[in-house]
Amino acid sequence: MWKTLRDGIDLRIGLKDLIETKLKGYRIPKDTNIFYTLGIVALFAYMIMAVTGYFLLIYYIPHTEQAFKSVQLIMTKVPYGWLVRMIHIVASSLMLIVVSLHMISIFIMGSYKRPREVTWFLGGLLMLITLTFCLSGYLLPWSQRSYWATTVTTSIPTAFPVIGDYITRLLRGGEHVTGVTLSRFFALHVAFLPPIFLGIVGLHIFFIWRIGLSTPGFSKSAQHEQPWTGYRRTTYPESYPFYPNFVLKEALMITIFFALTFFIISFMPNFFMPEAANTPANPFKTPVHVKPEWYFLAPYQLLRLIPNKLFGITIQILLIILFLLWPFIDRSEERNILKRPLLLVLFLVLLGLWVVLTIWGRYS
Ligand code: HEM
Numbered sequence: 001m002w003k004t005l006r007d008g009i010d011l012r013i014g015l016k017d018l019i020e021t022k023l024k025g026y027r028i029p030k031d032t033n034i035f036y037t038l039g040i041v042a043l044f045a046y047m048i049m050a051v052t053g054y055f056l057l058i059y060y061i062p063h064t065e066q067a068f069k070s071v072q073l074i075m076t077k078v079p080y081g082w083l084v085r086m087i088h089i090v091a092s093s094l095m096l097i098v099v100s101l102h103m104i105s106i107f108i109m110g111s112y113k114r115p116r117e118v119t120w121f122l123g124g125l126l127m128l129i130t131l132t133f134c135l136s137g138y139l140l141p142w143s144q145r146s147y148w149a150t151t152v153t154t155s156i157p158t159a160f161p162v163i164g165d166y167i168t169r170l171l172r173g174g175e176h177v178t179g180v181t182l183s184r185f186f187a188l189h190v191a192f193l194p195p196i197f198l199g200i201v202g203l204h205i206f207f208i209w210r211i212g213l214s215t216p217g218f219s220k221s222a223q224h225e226q227p228w229t230g231y232r233r234t235t236y237p238e239s240y241p242f243y244p245n246f247v248l249k250e251a252l253m254i255t256i257f258f259a260l261t262f263f264i265i266s267f268m269p270n271f272f273m274p275e276a277a278n279t280p281a282n283p284f285k286t287p288v289h290v291k292p293e294w295y296f297l298a299p300y301q302l303l304r305l306i307p308n309k310l311f312g313i314t315i316q317i318l319l320i321i322l323f324l325l326w327p328f329i330d331r332s333e334e335r336n337i338l339k340r341p342l343l344l345v346l347f348l349v350l351l352g353l354w355v356v357l358t359i360w361g362r363y364s
Pocket residue numbers: 035036037038039040042043046099102103106111112116119120121122123124126127130201204205208212213214215
């Protein structure tokens with residue numbers, strides 16, 4: 001049966017030829033390590049988010065009177081609704097961890113350098129979109145936590161003179177966070193962001209496929225790389241086929257991602273769901289502590305520490321621009337970070353600062 005189906009497909013689209021030339025013929029340099037699978041894990045995480053999100057949409061109602069109740073219904077009455085919602089919540093945080101590790105490993109291995117500057121830039125946009133997904137999804141349950149966290153985050157632009165108030169009103173759809181804000185964030189979360197994300201992922205992967213994977217800057221093969229003067233597909237004398245060898249490594253990492261998601265759901269269900277997430281929103285009762293999710297704690301704490309709000313936000317915007325354009329700014333030919341002590345120290349200081357601010361923001 002399977003053979004008949006395969007032969008039928010092969011007859012029509014040349015399946016065997018596709019596998020031989022595009023999958024087995026696509027060579028992965030021997031020096032690559034397990035961190036090279038993280039991009040695909042991030043892509044799978046996104047697919048999990050999309051599939052669970054579609055199921056949640058069947059019962060979720062984007063209305064201030066109904067949103068919280070519909071989420072409670074999903075959690076208590078809809079068969080396996082709790083599981084679908086928990087996967088959506090846990091996988092979103094794990095996806096951010098995977099994307100961050102993907103980005104950090106690419107930075108350490110110097111894989112953002114010429115000719116991969118645009119690949120990095122597109123990846124940076126994907127990171128920002130992933131964060132916007134999280135920010136917009138956060139308001140949807142219309143809980144006390146989501147209402148007040150959104151009130152705080154949407155008030156940030158007001159620090160800017162002239163256009164600040166306008167941006168805040170645009171985000172909220174009025175003076176305060178109301179049902180209009182909920183509708184806007186809902187539309188952003190389920191209709192605007194997915195196609196933008198998929199379009200940029202498509203471009204990101206197209207660039208990787210055309211250029212070919214890099215090897216780590218500190219590996220042997222990287223030392224023999226020729227300078228990039230005109231377009232050529234990167235090839236390495238020692239390589240192995242993408243399929244099945246590399247695909248199996250990716251499958252292993254995806255399985256670990258799934259296992260970790262289910263481990264957290266089974267043994268630490270409240271890890272990403274604090275108490276305030278189970279209280280309906282009350283616009284008249286400000287909670288004592290309004291804290292964003294863990295991935296926004298560092299910028300939030302930095303804003304609290306810098307008394308001048310405009311200065312605090314300007315610094316963060318400049319850091320984001322620096323991050324997106326970094327490969328165009330760092331023109332050094334040296335890809336091995338171990339031979340660039342200044343860059344290594346700067347990177348470690350920034351990473352350390354991010355960790356300290358996150359912990360500080362969480363416990364202060
Ligand atoms: C949801 C977000 C993302 C997805 C789905 C994704 C997907 C991928 C995939 C499938 C690969 C090829 C295999 C690999 O090296 O892992 C890759 C490589 C790459 N990614 Fe991403 N990526 C994402 C975010 C990012 C971010 C945030 C950055 C950096 C700012 C980035 C920069 C790069 C670069 C420079 C490469 C080329 C690596 C090389 O040639 O060795 N990506 N990405």
